[in-house]
Amino acid sequence: MTTNNLIITPFERLFQVQEIGGKSSITINEVLAQAAEEQFTPASEDIDRNLLLVIDQQNSFIEGGDLGVPGSVQDTARIGKFMYQNLHKITQIALTKDVHTPLQIFHPCWWKDRDGQHPRPVETVITVESVISGEWTPVFSPEESLAYLHELKRGGKRELRIWPYHCLEGTNGVEFESQFMNLVYFHTGVRRSTPVILAKGQDPLSEMYGAFYREDGVASEANRAFLDGMLAYSNIYIAGQALSHCVLDTLKHILEHHAANRTFTSSIHLLIDCSSPIPGTEQLTEAAIKELVNQYGIQLVEAEGLNI
Incomplete structure (x- = not known):
C-alpha cells in the first residue's frame, strides 16, 4: 500500500481546465484504468471520515450552460484540484442532482x-x-x-x-460536468468508494433549491436518510452551484436539521472559492452565510492549497 499518499497519475491526465463544460478528451474507462494503477488504503478503513458534498455540479450551471453561473468554470477547476490533492483523505463523495422537465411551475x-x-x-x-x-x-x-x-x-x-429551462431529463444540461466527474470516478476507483447521488427537483408544483426539502417544506424522503446519516462524518466540505440558491439552501437544511448538535455543525466547511452566487444576489448571500457562521459555527475555507 502507498504510505506517502502520492498519486502516480498526473492531475493533467485527469482534468483539463479548458475542457470544463464540454466533452472530456479522456474517457471514463481510461480514468478508471489509471485509478487501478494506484495503491491507496480503501476509504472504508479511514479513521477520520471526511465527506465532500458537491451541489448541482451540472452542465446547465456551468458558464455557457442553460443557467450558467458566472465564476463556475474557475470554481470547478478549484474543486478538481482540491479533490486530487485530498484524495487520500476524502472518504465519501456525495452529489446533488437537479432534475427537471419543461412542465414545472418555475419554467x-x-x-x-x-x-x-x-x-x-x-x-x-x-x-x-x-x-x-x-x-x-x-x-x-x-x-x-x-x-x-x-x-x-x-x-x-x-x-x-421564473428560470430558463435547465437540467432537463435526457439533455446534456442535466449531466454532471465531465472534468469534475473524472475526479469523482478516479476517487471511486482509488478509494473504492461509490459516490452517493441525491436527485432533487422533479415535483412539477414546487421548487426545490436545497437537497432535502421542497420550498413548501415537504421533505424528500429519498434523501432524508442521507441527511440523518451525515453525523457519521468527522468533517464535511461543501461546494457547488449556485452559492446563493442551491448551495445555501442545502446548507440551511443540514444545519436546521442538526441544530442541536454544535459539534456537528461546526465540522461543516464551506469551500468559498468553489461556489458562486447568481448575479445580483451577492450581498444577500454574504449576509446569509455570515448569519450561519454566527449561529452554527460553520467554517469558511478556501480550497486552493487546502490539505485536510
Missing part, C-alpha cells in the same frame, strides 16, 4: 400574462398578488399553483422566480 410555459405571453426567465417574479390581479395566470393546475404561492408567502420563502 416559462407554466404561466401566461394578460396578452397570452410567457414570462421572461430570471427577471420575472410571480407573487400571490400578481396572480389574483390577473397579471399572471397559470396554464396548468391553477388552484394548486395559487395554493403553492400562498404557502411560499406564509413560510417566508423566496418568491417564485
Whole structure:
C-alpha cells in the first residue's frame, strides 16, 4: 500500500481546465484504468471520515450552460484540484442532482400574462398578488399553483422566480460536468468508494433549491436518510452551484436539521472559492452565510492549497 499518499497519475491526465463544460478528451474507462494503477488504503478503513458534498455540479450551471453561473468554470477547476490533492483523505463523495422537465411551475410555459405571453426567465417574479390581479395566470393546475404561492408567502420563502429551462431529463444540461466527474470516478476507483447521488427537483408544483426539502417544506424522503446519516462524518466540505440558491439552501437544511448538535455543525466547511452566487444576489448571500457562521459555527475555507 502507498504510505506517502502520492498519486502516480498526473492531475493533467485527469482534468483539463479548458475542457470544463464540454466533452472530456479522456474517457471514463481510461480514468478508471489509471485509478487501478494506484495503491491507496480503501476509504472504508479511514479513521477520520471526511465527506465532500458537491451541489448541482451540472452542465446547465456551468458558464455557457442553460443557467450558467458566472465564476463556475474557475470554481470547478478549484474543486478538481482540491479533490486530487485530498484524495487520500476524502472518504465519501456525495452529489446533488437537479432534475427537471419543461412542465414545472418555475419554467416559462407554466404561466401566461394578460396578452397570452410567457414570462421572461430570471427577471420575472410571480407573487400571490400578481396572480389574483390577473397579471399572471397559470396554464396548468391553477388552484394548486395559487395554493403553492400562498404557502411560499406564509413560510417566508423566496418568491417564485421564473428560470430558463435547465437540467432537463435526457439533455446534456442535466449531466454532471465531465472534468469534475473524472475526479469523482478516479476517487471511486482509488478509494473504492461509490459516490452517493441525491436527485432533487422533479415535483412539477414546487421548487426545490436545497437537497432535502421542497420550498413548501415537504421533505424528500429519498434523501432524508442521507441527511440523518451525515453525523457519521468527522468533517464535511461543501461546494457547488449556485452559492446563493442551491448551495445555501442545502446548507440551511443540514444545519436546521442538526441544530442541536454544535459539534456537528461546526465540522461543516464551506469551500468559498468553489461556489458562486447568481448575479445580483451577492450581498444577500454574504449576509446569509455570515448569519450561519454566527449561529452554527460553520467554517469558511478556501480550497486552493487546502490539505485536510
